[in-house]
Amino acid sequence: MRRTPFVITAASLALLLPAAAHATAPTAGAAAHPAQPTAAHATPAPPTLSSAGGRYERPVSLTLRAARGTTIRYTLDGTTPTRADRVFVPGRPLRLTKDTNVTAVAFRGGRASIPVSAGYLVKSREKPLARLVVMSDVHIGGHEKNDKKYESFFDTIGSVFPEPDAILSNGDMINDNGDGRGGDHRIVSEIFRANLKRKGMDDTQVLLSNGNHDASLADIRANYPRAWFPDSGGGYYESNVRGLHLFTVNTETYQSDAAQRAWLKKRLAELTADPAKARTPILVQGHRPAPGTAMDGQQASNPQLTKDLAAHPQVIYFSGHSHLNINDERSVHQRDFTAVNDGSMSYVEMDHGYQAITETGLADRFEAPTAQALFVEVYRDRTEIARVNMAADKHDIYTGGKWSADWQPPYASAGTLSGPAWTVRLKGNSPQQIKDSFTYTDARRNTTAPRFTARHPLALTGGGRALRVRQARDDQMVHHYRVDVENTATGTKLLSSKVLSEYYFMPRPNSLDIPLPAMEKGARYVARVRAVDAQGNASRETTLRFAG
Incomplete structure (x- = not known):
């Protein structure tokens, strides 16, 4: 190991939860004891899985359950489910026949639960040495x-x-x-x-x-x-x-x-x-x-x-x-x-x-x-x-x-x-x-390049203070993004970076919000982004033009 590792503090739970799971602070003038949110407006509880993750010597029949009035969506590729992902249909269990990560989120209205994930190693009855x-x-x-x-x-x-x-x-x-x-x-x-x-x-x-x-x-x-x-x-x-x-x-x-x-x-x-x-x-x-x-x-x-x-x-x-x-x-x-x-x-x-x-x-x-x-x-x-x-x-x-x-x-x-x-x-x-x-x-080694699948993979967020990149897909994994943002009039680089895709977290986030330096008001900018896998295979460039 390269470094002397440890100055230790307790972890911040806030970093583990998506924004939808965080409590909202009361606004000024709110009652000292505001009413609890109704079930229709509360953040849903996460789904439960009928079988725990682990090693199995047979295919796994997996049922997902959540509170009444919620919709469960799931992924099998390690990504965090969105409203565009597959819906779990009650009475139709998932049949897992190979090693799989299952991640599920319960949605109700505009709110989403925290994701729940489990890994399944699906083997035969053959006994190893x-x-x-x-x-x-x-x-x-x-x-x-x-x-x-x-x-x-x-x-x-x-x-x-x-x-x-x-x-x-x-x-x-x-x-x-x-x-x-x-x-x-x-x-x-x-x-x-x-x-x-x-x-x-x-x-x-x-x-x-x-x-x-x-x-x-x-x-x-x-x-x-x-x-x-x-x-x-x-x-x-x-x-x-x-x-x-x-x-x-x-x-x-x-x-x-x-x-x-x-x-x-x-x-x-x-x-x-x-x-x-x-x-x-x-x-x-x-x-x-x-x-x-x-x-x-x-x-x-x-x-x-x-x-x-x-x-x-x-x-x-x-x-x-x-x-x-x-x-x-x-x-x-x-x-x-x-x-x-x-x-x-x-x-x-x-x-x-x-x-x-x-x-x-x-x-x-x-x-x-x-x-x-x-x-x-x-x-x-x-x-x-x-x-x-x-x-x-x-x-x-x-x-x-x-x-x-x-x-x-x-x-x-x-x-x-x-x-x-x-x-x-x-x-x-x-x-x-x-x-x-x-x-x-x-x-x-793999030679397949990542590809962006979202219709509009780039957008500004946070009042224009960050570039949101909707993650690309790859047959193995996206390792990082080459991100270049420049002033179109002067060619001056506002940002040039290789940003890690956070592939090492589970589940992986669906988008990255990359902070942008302060921009010149009224100036025109272009963001150019490529997704790159671990072998150096790069996607086609996607661009976004915007004003400071």
């Missing part, structure tokens, strides 16, 4: 801010895997910055053990890797059960999870640790030499990304690790450290092996060079208070990697100018999906044949 949860960067520093949070997180884990075979915590369990906080590992151990007991995960293995904020290896050994970190002195070790080989590497020393490199290369060569195991995945976890792999290797290190794994396409390498989000399709990468970014359990980041809309306007912001993890199912012929939000409600990571990543449950977005599952298949009889069959390569 092993089920693992992969997380990283939990950054726990005390019980006060983390006990309730991790109760929620483990509830989400249990809704997908009631008893996972293993939980991997891939480095940076604590917030040590060379300031002697190694004892905080005991707090992590206490929180994890309490939740494992509470959820009945009695046989779940916990396997830890060393990260740059984890103080010393001695502190890790001293504060966790030995089975959680069974290294022999160098912070690396081999485990067996239901017959699968799992290697934990110490990326803090890998580049210079000749013994560690020799150990990993020897064991990988031994395992892949057996023709009967040529198509069996080998799992590797290490805190830091390998260069030139997932998310373009941002914050990567250890080029020797990339080199040492390159001969073994059976490897699936999980890494954290960067906090880069797992919504982005660049979080999986294949060339010589499969590299997967496992996100962050404390807050996520986006790649740099963009701006975000914040409570104080546009800011060079690349963090969001979203927690995510991977849910991995290994089958005989494939490995399925589901991307799940622990918490992704809309919220600014700074509240009142202070860092506020440690916001507390309940999380309306818990258990929603941050993208379709990735499927890794090992096809072929030789390493090169396996590599040739890879899906998530640079050459096979």
Whole structure:
């Protein structure tokens, strides 16, 4: 992880709710005890869903319910429903046959409820060889801010895997910055053990890797059960999870640790030499990304690790450290092996060079208070990697100018999906044949551009102080918008920015209100906007002309 993270304040609930859900202040001269609004004029309660989100081994028949006199509208693509979206018809349940996010809103007159969302992983009755949860960067520093949070997180884990075979915590369990906080590992151990007991995960293995904020290896050994970190002195070790080989590497020393490199290369060569195991995945976890792999290797290190794994396409390498989000399709990468970014359990980041809309306007912001993890199912012929939000409600990571990543449950977005599952298949009889069959390569990256579907995607709002962009649609996701606003007479740029689309929140907002600088009265302006996906595919330009 790049930064020392935490100055903590409580989250502002106002940031979590749409404007329609906020109470309206009484006008001047109103009675001291005004009458309560009638049901016809009150904000509706959100709909309820007949089946909770989670993992199912059959299609899900889902009924949506709301108060009499309301209309329920829903989406299945992670967006917030509007009055233009599909109406749920009572007596006609939704039939979910594949992984889906369902979001519903109750409408009554001109008012709308807050949205309710749930994620459904729809599987067959086929039993995987092993089920693992992969997380990283939990950054726990005390019980006060983390006990309730991790109760929620483990509830989400249990809704997908009631008893996972293993939980991997891939480095940076604590917030040590060379300031002697190694004892905080005991707090992590206490929180994890309490939740494992509470959820009945009695046989779940916990396997830890060393990260740059984890103080010393001695502190890790001293504060966790030995089975959680069974290294022999160098912070690396081999485990067996239901017959699968799992290697934990110490990326803090890998580049210079000749013994560690020799150990990993020897064991990988031994395992892949057996023709009967040529198509069996080998799992590797290490805190830091390998260069030139997932998310373009941002914050990567250890080029020797990339080199040492390159001969073994059976490897699936999980890494954290960067906090880069797992919504982005660049979080999986294949060339010589499969590299997967496992996100962050404390807050996520986006790649740099963009701006975000914040409570104080546009800011060079690349963090969001979203927690995510991977849910991995290994089958005989494939490995399925589901991307799940622990918490992704809309919220600014700074509240009142202070860092506020440690916001507390309940999380309306818990258990929603941050993208379709990735499927890794090992096809072929030789390493090169396996590599040739890879899906998530640079050459096979998505080339479909986003498109605006609204008739008028741009408008002024807030008395002309903001440019409203109705979000474009993409077959994967819109990453950001290129926004240029200029004076048509002088060519002077009023605004030139790449604005993040808020794809990392669930549900995603339908429109973005981008603040505009002060304009010259009477001057003529033109706004030009393109929607861009994570691969750089750009939509056609849409424009709006207006006067200052």
